Amino acid sequence: MIELITQHPILSALIALGSLALIFGGILGFAAVQFKVEGDPIVEALDALLPQTQCGQCGHPGCKPYAEGIAKGEPINKCPPGGQSTIDNIAELLGVEAPSLDEEHGEEADVKTVAYIREDECIGCTKCIQACPVDAILGAAKQMHTVIVDECTGCDLCVEPCPVDCIDMLPVEQTLQEWKWTAPNKMSNLIATDRAPLISNSDSAPSSASDEENAA
Amino acid sequence: MSTLIASDQRVSQAIGDFHGGIYPPENKDQSMQLPIGELPVPPVLVFPLNQHMGAPAMPIVALGDTVLRGQKIAEAVGGFSAAIHASSSGTITAIEDRTLPHASGMSGTCIEITTDGQHKAIAFTPCEDYRQHSAQALIQKIRDAGITGLGGAGFPTAIKLQPQAQFAIDTLILNGTECEPYITADHSLMRYHAEEVIEGALLLSYILGEPKNIILGVEDNKPDAIEALSSVLEQRDDADNIRIITFPTKYPSGGEKQLIQLITGKEVPSGTIPASLGIVMQNVGTAVVAHRTITKGEPLTSRITTFVGNALNTQRNMYTLLGTPIHFALEHLGLAEKDFSLEAGNKLIMGGPMMGFALKSTEVPVVKSTNCVIAPSKQELPPQPEAQECIRCGMCAEVCPASLLPQQLYWYAKAEDHERAQSHNLFDCIECGACSFVCPSNIPLVQYYRASKGAIKQIEQEKVKSDHARQRFEFRKERMEKAEADKAAKREARKQAAAKAKKIQAEKKAALEKNPTTEVKATSDQTAEVATAVDPVAAAMARVKAQQNDPVAQQAKLERAVSGAKDRVTKLTEKLHAEPSKKQKSKLEEHKDRTASQLKQAEIRLQDAEKALAEHADKNPPVTMTPTHSSATTGSEKAETANDAAGSAIERAKANAAAMATMSPKEKLQKSITSLEQRLAKAQARFADAEKENNDNVDAFRTGAEKLEQKLATAKEALEKELN
Numbered sequence: 001m002i003e004l005i006t007q008h009p010i011l012s013a014l015i016a017l018g019s020l021a022l023i024f025g026g027i028l029g030f031a032a033v034q035f036k037v038e039g040d041p042i043v044e045a046l047d048a049l050l051p052q053t054q055c056g057q058c059g060h061p062g063c064k065p066y067a068e069g070i071a072k073g074e075p076i077n078k079c080p081p082g083g084q085s086t087i088d089n090i091a092e093l094l095g096v097e098a099p100s101l102d103e104e105h106g107e108e109a110d111v112k113t114v115a116y117i118r119e120d121e122c123i124g125c126t127k128c129i130q131a132c133p134v135d136a137i138l139g140a141a142k143q144m145h146t147v148i149v150d151e152c153t154g155c156d157l158c159v160e161p162c163p164v165d166c167i168d169m170l171p172v173e174q175t176l177q178e179w180k181w182t183a184p185n186k187m188s189n190l191i192a193t194d195r196a197p198l199i200s201n202s203d204s205a206p207s208s209a210s211d212e213e214n215a216a
Numbered sequence: 217m218s219t220l221i222a223s224d225q226r227v228s229q230a231i232g233d234f235h236g237g238i239y240p241p242e243n244k245d246q247s248m249q250l251p252i253g254e255l256p257v258p259p260v261l262v263f264p265l266n267q268h269m270g271a272p273a274m275p276i277v278a279l280g281d282t283v284l285r286g287q288k289i290a291e292a293v294g295g296f297s298a299a300i301h302a303s304s305s306g307t308i309t310a311i312e313d314r315t316l317p318h319a320s321g322m323s324g325t326c327i328e329i330t331t332d333g334q335h336k337a338i339a340f341t342p343c344e345d346y347r348q349h350s351a352q353a354l355i356q357k358i359r360d361a362g363i364t365g366l367g368g369a370g371f372p373t374a375i376k377l378q379p380q381a382q383f384a385i386d387t388l389i390l391n392g393t394e395c396e397p398y399i400t401a402d403h404s405l406m407r408y409h410a411e412e413v414i415e416g417a418l419l420l421s422y423i424l425g426e427p428k429n430i431i432l433g434v435e436d437n438k439p440d441a442i443e444a445l446s447s448v449l450e451q452r453d454d455a456d457n458i459r460i461i462t463f464p465t466k467y468p469s470g471g472e473k474q475l476i477q478l479i480t481g482k483e484v485p486s487g488t489i490p491a492s493l494g495i496v497m498q499n500v501g502t503a504v505v506a507h508r509t510i511t512k513g514e515p516l517t518s519r520i521t522t523f524v525g526n527a528l529n530t531q532r533n534m535y536t537l538l539g540t541p542i543h544f545a546l547e548h549l550g551l552a553e554k555d556f557s558l559e560a561g562n563k564l565i566m567g568g569p570m571m572g573f574a575l576k577s578t579e580v581p582v583v584k585s586t587n588c589v590i591a592p593s594k595q596e597l598p599p600q601p602e603a604q605e606c607i608r609c610g611m612c613a614e615v616c617p618a619s620l621l622p623q624q625l626y627w628y629a630k631a632e633d634h635e636r637a638q639s640h641n642l643f644d645c646i647e648c649g650a651c652s653f654v655c656p657s658n659i660p661l662v663q664y665y666r667a668s669k670g671a672i673k674q675i676e677q678e679k680v681k682s683d684h685a686r687q688r689f690e691f692r693k694e695r696m697e698k699a700e701a702d703k704a705a706k707r708e709a710r711k712q713a714a715a716k717a718k719k720i721q722a723e724k725k726a727a728l729e730k731n732p733t734t735e736v737k738a739t740s741d742q743t744a745e746v747a748t749a750v751d752p753v754a755a756a757m758a759r760v761k762a763q764q765n766d767p768v769a770q771q772a773k774l775e776r777a778v779s780g781a782k783d784r785v786t787k788l789t790e791k792l793h794a795e796p797s798k799k800q801k802s803k804l805e806e807h808k809d810r811t812a813s814q815l816k817q818a819e820i821r822l823q824d825a826e827k828a829l830a831e832h833a834d835k836n837p838p839v840t841m842t843p844t845h846s847s848a849t850t851g852s853e854k855a856e857t858a859n860d861a862a863g864s865a866i867e868r869a870k871a872n873a874a875a876m877a878t879m880s881p882k883e884k885l886q887k888s889i890t891s892l893e894q895r896l897a898k899a900q901a902r903f904a905d906a907e908k909e910n911n912d913n914v915d916a917f918r919t920g921a922e923k924l925e926q927k928l929a930t931a932k933e934a935l936e937k938e939l940n
Contacts, residue, residue: 052682054689062689121891134688153685176266178677179320180670183629184603184660 043067049089051082054133055155057106062133075099080106081155113169114152115159119144121166128158128167226449227442230433230463232481234474236615237466238650240397240570242437247400247524250532252408255548257304261329261539263289264316267583268370270296273362275327281308285337286515289327292359298372298584299362303517303537306331317542317566317583321576329539340513351423358506361515362584367391367402367470367499368567370585373506376498377423379491387493388427389479390417392434392441392500393470396568399588401520402500404533406434406441409504410448414455416503419510421457424496430458432500433475437465467570468648472497474617486644501587521545521582525591527553527562536582542566542589543578553593563597565590570649604657612651612661618644622651622661629668634675637668645669774829781822788815885935892931896924 005012046067053063058078060066070076076090077099084101091098101108117128117137124142136152139145147158159167266272273290283289283302290300310328315321346354359374379385390413394402406413413432421430434442442460449455463469463478473484476495484490490497498506505516521536529550536545542564546556556562557578564575566589582589590597612622620641628637642665651661 047686050682051678052685052689054685062693063686064690121894133692134685135692136688151685151688153682174322176316176318176320176322176324178674179318179322180674181319181663181666183667184663 040068040071043071045093046070046090049082049086049093050079051086051153053081053153053155055081055153055157056133057081059105070094075102077102078105080108083108111171113154113156113171114149115147115154115156116168116170117145117147118166118168119146121164123164125163127161127163131157131161133157226458227446227460227462230461230478232478234469234477234617235619236617236650237468237474238615238653239465240467240653242465243397243524243569244400244403244437246531247398247522247533248403250530252404252520252533252535253530254535255537255540255545257331257333257335257537258540258544259331260309260541261303261306261331261537262314262541262579262581263300263302263327263329263539264314264581264583265290265300265325265327266316267300267585268298268364268372270294270298270372272325273297273300275311275325277308277311277327279308279311282306283308283329285335286340286517287338288360288362288515289329292362292372296372296375298364298370299360299515300327301362301515301517302329303539304329304331305334305336315577315580317575317580317586319573326581337514342513343510346419346510347422351425354419354423354510357510361505361509363502363505363509363516364584365499366501366505366519366584366587368571368585368587370583373498373502376496377420379424379496383491383494385424385491385494385496386427387429387431387480387495388417388421388424389475389495389497390420390430390432390500390503391470391472391475391497392432392438393475394438395435395465395467395470396570396572396588397467398524398590399522399568400524401522401533401587403438403441404522405501405504405520406438407444410441410444412504412507413445413500414448414452414458415511416500416505416507417458418455419507420496420498420503427494427496428457430455431479432458432460433479434460434462435465435469436462467650468617468646471617471646471648473646486641516584519582519584519586521586522588523549523591524588526593526596527551527556527591536586538584539581541579541581542575545582545589546578546591551591556591562594563592565592565597569597570653571647600660601658603659606657606659609656611654611656615650615654617648617650618646620645622665625668626659626661626664629664632668632671634668634672638672642668642672771829778822778826778829781818781826784818785815785822788818885931889928889931889935892924892928896928 005015043064044067047064050063050067056062057080058066058069060069066074066079070090076094076096077087079086080101084098087101088098115128115137122139122144124139124144126139126141126145128145129137129139133155134151134153136148137145137158138148154169154172156169159169265275271293274293275290277283277289282305284305285302287302288299289302289308292299306329308327309330311325312328313323314326314328316324316326318324343349355374355377358377359372363373365371365373365376392402392406392413394400417430417432421427432445434445436442442462445460449458449460461479468474469478472490475497476490476493477483480493480495482493484493484495501519505519508514509516516538518535518537520533522533523545524531528546529552532549534545534549553562558564558576564578565572566575566580566586567573568588569590572588572590606623606626608623610623612626613620616622618641624640625637625642625645628634628640629642645662645665647662647666649662652659652663655661
């Protein structure tokens with residue numbers, strides 16, 4: 001046998017390559033089983049970027065289904081609650097150009113809202129409870145319902161089913177803890193002659209500088 | 217001053233230095249011309265519930281309550297919060313939203329006290345020797361007194377005095393730097409209350425377990441304060457480990473991390489607290505207040521505040537009661553500019569000119585962290601010239617005390633590239649304003665950084681919220697799917713059972729037609745079938761027994777079970793008796809067998825059910841229904857019991873309905889009228905809107921509104937009738 005191999009270099013090469021192929025095939029096969037990726041990782045990444053309002057404005061019953069839709073090639077500009085920033089983030093993730101929001105699915109809201117049930121008007125029909133995608137409405141049949149404000153995503157899916165029209169979408173009031181500084185006005189007039197106030201200020205500018213010196 | 221340092225070894229120069237820094241005009245002399253004055257008790261005091269870092273306090277007084285000086289009016293909520301105390305005696309006249317002394321100019325809940333001018337205090341419990349008490353007890357006292365850092369940030373002091381166990385504290389630094397221009401509150405405190413500063417240092421040192429070094433850090437522009445402190449140290453023999461370290465005046469040497477770098481030469485690593493280096497830092501004012509609280513028992517109700525600015529007639533430091541409205545202080549000190557008002561373009565700054573903020577109202581009060589109020593004349597603080605483009609001069613990077621790259625941060629903040637901004641250590645920025653100060657293009661750099669920090673924090677919060685929403689959504693989906701699957705499984709089980717029964721029937725028929733001898737086998741199959749059928753019954757009985765804690769529903773259920781069993785027994789008996797009349801002789805016997813066994817089963821079931829009912833009745837005597845223990849072969853009896861149950865239910869329902877109807881017709885009518893009115897108003901509003909917009913459905917809206925009007929009129933008539 002050894003003689004046969006030494007005398008036929010082609011055969012020895014074939015045996016060597018064949019055994020290598022078998023070994024690596026085995027390793028790859030093991031890796032495929034051992035390190036199997038459950039689900040589609042791109043769907044998870046997309047889902048993490050979506051705002052999770054579960055509002056269904058994209059035409060899907062929730063954010064994850066839309067993420068799956070995007071993974072299958074759907075347009076990425078169907079999410080009004082996420083707005084342009086979400087579209088930009090998804091475009092960056094997918095390496096595509098960011099389109100502007102498709103207004104067909106709704107407009108980007110400037111203020112965040114939460115649902116509010118006018119409780120004395122509620123008849124206890126539970127229709128809004130069934131509609132809420134995040135279980136943020138509390139109540140039972142023939143009992144008054146109420147919205148858990150902290151859990152409400154502001155998707156307004158509960159407004160439509162209410163037979164007595166007692167649900168309002170109220171803007172979220174900003175608390176002191178949530179307050180943040182706003183960025184200064186971005187300099188829009190870059191051409192010096194466009195800056196009217198600066199030219200009129202030019203007389204007072206030297207005097208203010210001298211004041212500061214005096215103060216020092 | 218050089219002679220002073222030479223003459224006393226307690227005073228030494230700082231060994232370290234920090235990067236950058238600026239030398240703004242100090243403007244500290246104006247307010248140091250006069251000794252500390254005292255502001256009288258104002259007619260009203262206002263206490264914001266959120267004047268510290270952390271959770272807002274919770275009011276523990278009600279409208280109309282009379283309070284005395286030092287009485288707690290709001291309790292700390294949780295560990296990271298601070299209590300609030302009345303700073304004079306009077307009556308609580310409001311607990312409502314007021315404009316806060318905050319950069320946002322937002323309103324928040326405040327307690328208002330209308331003072332009675334008597335300034336009566338509660339009985340304080342002084343403490344002769346705090347060394348008799350444990351550090352923990354003293355910290356609790358400090359917490360109860362609502363003490364927060366008086367330097368500006370308002371961090372609850374008690375928390376800072378309890379560093380985590382893994383940090384061994386070997387250095388206590390009292391910050392008397394006061395590096396911001398204009399402010400002299402700490403300066404005057406050290407000059408006129410040097411004794412108390414030293415006492416405070418000793419107290420804090422005792423609470424922290426006597427660290428090796430106690431250091432008073434004072435900038436060298438306060439020679440009188442340094443002299444006062446060192447002369448006190450000289451007279452005392454218990455303060456050997458206290459040293460005064462001075463350093464050249466530079467802004468911002470008073471920053472916590474900058475001062476540590478100056479004094480120890482060590483840099484506090486990014487993202488950690490000074491305690492990780494074994495250092496605790498407190499403001500000198502905080503130390504004095506803590507000492508007063510412990511020895512005299514007085515909570516934090518007043519502080520020294522610098523009132524300064526050319527718009528004031530008198531510029532000086534004042535002992536100010538917390539809650540004093542700013543306008544009261546301004547009026548007391550006299551305004552040089554007669555037409556001084558925020559509306560007319562005057563500015564009013566709380567805190568220093570570098571890190572303070574402009575007030576949006578003069579109604580806001582002095583709070584625990586108000587070290588300075590600047591009322592500048594218009595010449596003193598001209599409006600900021602308009603920002604121009606960055607010329608990349610790099611001066612901002614030269615002065616940054618945190619050694620950051622302000623120019624890079626500016627680009628990223630402007631482009632809202634939060635990721636890059638964070639990787640350039642945006643959160644190490646102490647917002648000192650040195651970069652904005654030197655910027656030749658007058659770019660409000662700090663404002664960009666603050667906005668960027670705020671945006672990043674908001675995004676993080678939203679991320680947490682959206683993750684939470686996703687979790688809830690997925691849980692709900694799972695739940696719905698499970699319910700759906702359960703339903704489907706039940707449907708499937710029913711379907712299969714029906715198919716099986718059909719199959720057996722068909723098989724039997726076929727077997728009988730083919731060969732009567734297989735009858736035996738079929739019968740045995742049948743019995744097996746019956747046996748399996750018994751099991752669910754037993755399970756149901758077990759469930760029934762388990763659920764006996766709901767007597768009424770239970771009884772109804774048991775009654776139903778009894779009547780059902782009786783029904784079945786009756787039917788089967790009839791069937792059994794009727795069987796002989798059947799023509800097919802071969803079938804007869806098998807049928808008889810089967811029916812008999814079924815009858816037996818049914819009887820067992822009936823007995824079980826009755827027994828359960830009896831037990832139930834025994835356990836729940838108030839329920840009147842008693843089961844009959846007869847063999848129960850007649851259908852009429854079963855019908856009776858069933859009727860009884862149903863009848864009583866119907867009776868109850870009727871009674872309820874009658875009660876509802878007779879409850880209060882007037883009230884009901886009034887209710888309906890109000891709701892109708894509301895609906896009418898809504899409908900009219902909708903109609904008006906539609907008309908405005910020339911909506912196609914204007915007519916529909918109009919008729920809707922008219923109908924509602926009619927309904928309302930009839931309801932009102934009905935009410936009038938009812939009233940008459």
